[in-house]
Amino acid sequence: MTQLQFNLNMDLLKDSVMNSNIDAVVKSTIVLVLNEYMEQERDEYLQAEAYERNVNRRDYRNGYYERDLVMSIGKINLRVPRTRNGDFAPSVFERYARVDQAFVLSMLEMVVNGVSTRKVTNVVEQLCGEQVSKSFVSSLTEKLDPIVRQWANRPLNVQYYAYIFVDAMYIKVREHDKVVSKAVYIATGINQAQKREVIGFKVDHKESYEAWREFFTELKSRGLQSPKLVISDAHEGLKKAIGKEFIGTSWQRCTVHFKRNIIDKLPKKGMEEVIVNLKRIFDAVKEEDARLFRDEFFKSYEENPKLEKALETLDEGFEEAIQYLSQPEKWHRLIHSTNSLERLNQEVRRRERVIRIFPNTQSAYRLIGAVLMDYDEAQAKKRTIFMKK
Structure with missing residues (x-):
């Protein structure tokens, strides 16, 4: 590798040291070094000193232009030498390009993790010594678009x-x-490695049968096969779409939502024992035990007119709420409810709450997709869902 030797303007450096704080000293030193380094690089490229005439000269000096460079210490302004034909390019910017990239990625990470655009601009101002606009930060996040899109459309037929x-x-x-x-x-799923994985997401106008069916159709077009169980709440359009798109798949009604629906039908006071006996039904390990506890529950309270609506709700939804009991026991605690997905929704909500109102649908898709990708990466690092954290 070519070794360049050069002299620094020590008077200028001394003035920086004596009259500035340490941050300014560091920046001034680096600016002096890099400016001189680029000057020597140009001399080597030209193969001629200033005003020197020789047969080896490749080009002529053509002044300077200013360019900013973002480094770990912040932004510095450099005096970049140029040549008449424009072929000369100093190595400084190529060498430190990864710092620019790391800086941009850091800002993206802040946005994805729920830091408001205003706070991001404040951080950038502290690092770089000057303010950047909110639109600049927003434009940076657009770099996520192709990454999120590629991940969201990945094939599902490999699992x-x-x-x-x-x-x-x-x-x-x-x-x-x-x-x-x-x-x-x-939509999340449990893959063959026994890990949770986000298999799809979509932003649409409203929750309806048509929208759910279109969502499932898109998942199938990416190679999704009919699962053993689809676990969800009891939205009518969702239930209908599951039955239409996943032939041979059982629908598991979320037991947490179901118990809550039943409890809402109970009187407000004196129901402690009733609630304990209700929960006993869904704590059963075997399907026959759940049915036995259900029958005992009816016998105990069917004469109480205050519990009529609660008993009707239990009777109507019981079969759909115990589908998980047909699966191996080790899965029961994981597939009887949508709790795992609701925790993920809370993570999305935590980031969304900072923004409050998305400026457009694409920005919502971008941020939510980035949050879900982050979740997927964390899940992939875990051993299995049966291992404790």
């Missing part, structure tokens, strides 16, 4: 997902000069 969890949450999006509510569909 079999025996158990799939689906749910929808609502967000606020600005559209056509007004704020509207939109549904975010999220």
Whole structure:
């Protein structure tokens, strides 16, 4: 590798040391070194000193231009030498390009992890010594688009997902000069490595049968096979779409939601024993035990008119709420409810709460996709879902 030797302007460096704080000293020193280094690189490229005439000269000096360089100490301004034909390129910027990339990725990481755009601009101001606009930070996040899109459309036929969890949450999006509510569909599955994985998500206008069916159709087009169970709440459009798109798949009604629905039908006071006996039904390990506890529950309370609506609700949804008992016992605690997916929704909500209103649907898709990718990466590092954290 070529060795370049050069002299620094020590008077200028001394002035920086005596009259500035340590941050300014470090920056001034680096600016002096890099400016001189680029000057010597140009001399070597030209193969001629200033005003020197020789047969080996490749080009002529053509002044300087200023260019910023982002480094770990912040942003510095360099005096870049140039040549008349423009072929000379100093190595400094190529060498430190990874620092620029790391800086951009750091800002993206802040946005994805729920730091507001305003706070990000403040951090950048502290690092670089100057303010950047919110639009600049927002434009950086657009770099996520192709990454999220590629991940969201990855093939699903390389794995079999025996158990799939689906749910929808609502967000606020600005559209056509007004704020509207939109549904975010999220599907997770347990793969063959016994790890949770996000298998799909979508931002749509509302939660409906047509929207759920379209979502499932997209998953199938990516290679998703019919699972053993789909676990969800009891949204009518969702139930209908599951039955239509996944032939031979059982629907598992989330027992947490189901018990909550039953309890809401109970009187507000004096129901402690009733609630304990209700929970006993869904704590059963075997299907026959759950049926036995259900029958005993009816016998104990069927004469109480105050419990009529609760008993009707239990009777109507019981079969769909015990489908998990047909699966191996080790899976029961994992597939009887959508709790795992709701915890993921809370993580999305934590980031979304910082933004409050997305400027458009694409920005919502981008951020939510990045959060889900982050979740997927964390899940992939775990050994299996049966291992303690």
